[in-house]
Amino acid sequence: MSCPKCVEGYELPGEPVGSIQADFLGAYFTPGSVSGDKRAVVLLTDAFGLPLKNCKIIADRIAKDVGCDVWVPDYFAGRPIIPLDAMNMPDKAEQRATVLDWIKFVFNGIPAIPGFIRNRASVVDARLESFFALLKEKETYEKIGAVGYCFGGATAIRLASTDSVNTVVIAHPAPFKMDQVRAIKVPCAWVCPEVDIFLGSEVRNNAEAELARKKEAGNGIEYEFHDYPGTQHGFACRPNNKYPELVEQYEKALEDTIGWFKKTL
Template sequence: MADEEVATRAPESDAVQDSLFKGDSIAQEGPSMGEHCTTDRPTPSGEVPTGEISKLGGVDAYITKPADYPHSPSKLLLLLTGGTGINSTNNKLQADKYASEGFLVIMPDQFDGDAAPNSAPEAAPEAEPSLIERLKLGVADTAKSFLIDMWLARHTPEKVLPLLHKVLEAAKEEFADAVANGGGIYAVGYCFGAKYVLLLGGQHLDSVMFGVDKPTDEEAGTSSKGPYIKAGAVAHGTQVTPADISGVKVPMSLICVEDDPLFPEEIRKAGEDALVKSGTEHEFKIYPGVPHGFAVLGDYADSKIKEAQQQAFGEMLGWLQAH
């Protein structure tokens, strides 16, 4: 894979290229995401979100606060989700977990009301399907993959970043006490959201920040901007390029899945080498034997995945608290 190739081609998208949509440019070239990026795991029993959705900078955001805020000081945390977005119960509970640890959490609707296709809790497994049922499921998976590619084409950096900047500017005003207490804004990102935490934590030319090819001389009007956050932590990113990582200028923790087709080793290695060269404080944690998306709150039958999920949360939280 070339250095600039996006690290998000899911295995199911290969079927799109080879069957229904031969010749379609989006199906052939557009990035894709896996099931764990677009479908919630079952919600842990008995857990109910405690925050609320309101407008922040004109953008819907799920906001959840520590129980003793504002009587006790808090720090501001931006949480960026995978494709299931802010209406996902699991994502709300994930935000609540950070709030219970002393962060005032803002989880914005980075998709502007357009969450990933078929975003819904994952159904419980049933009996082994018949051959005909498996064929039907294969066609459905291929169609869904195409829909996700189309959806991703609607949610590019030039669409997502302006929404995030509106939220950040409004948050600095409305929650100035939390921003001041933390000495800036912290951020965590999962799957889709991980790329944008990396971008917000970086110093990039306009051409990198907005995903377009522009001349890099000053006469063309390009300039370096950022970083917009103090420190960040991301888990199993999608759509991430080496440039996204190499531009990072703030302390960054990256939780990765071993042999992850959505975040291949060559992308990780190139990014890690760049961070080492730049002297940017960072850490990479590699988790074997877990699926992409494991760090997003949700129930698993496999106790090893449950333990890894809890460990990843603890490591991300610890990184933020240490910075």
């Protein structure tokens, strides 16, 4: 469930303004800018988890611009799959991973294997069930959206077939199955890079076709696919400001995400 691009990235500028909530299994929380708003967004991180501040910076931005509370659950239980010191810088779409890149990735990725095992989908989904149960018990939200990046993107696809959320954004997800796409029952927006080993053009088009078939059959949901030229896997949460064109696409993806929640949440 990983590739050389999954460990590439850049820390976003700024400092988080929210806080860690021990009563919510160590989730990061940032309050919305609209007092008394009954909506919330849950941000599902990439494999770096909460130690990479990007998820918190993005959560703060969504809370401010959408106006609702944003939560970032610690669904790795304090032990993310990939340590922060393993992060490398990202490339543009035309800069492909070489055979040597793959060899280095496989060699360096061996220590991460236990992390993938202890954070397999069934375990992470169970942790999220506990988190959503706490939200239901302690908060009074009427609608909840979710946005997931990479590992969290695949998690968002699975979550979209449950009753926990009302709308989702799926950003360059890790591997998923078309059966999971067919099971989606809430509005969904997809953030699609130009080049992605997991969400390549064929997979992206097949996912869109599945949702179109559901709609034609009369049991479909609202959906959108957004394509971002010049980008690779990870750009929507770990852009490198060395490349202004990548930062521009990151900003556009975030604005599209915010717009989607304003429309559907």
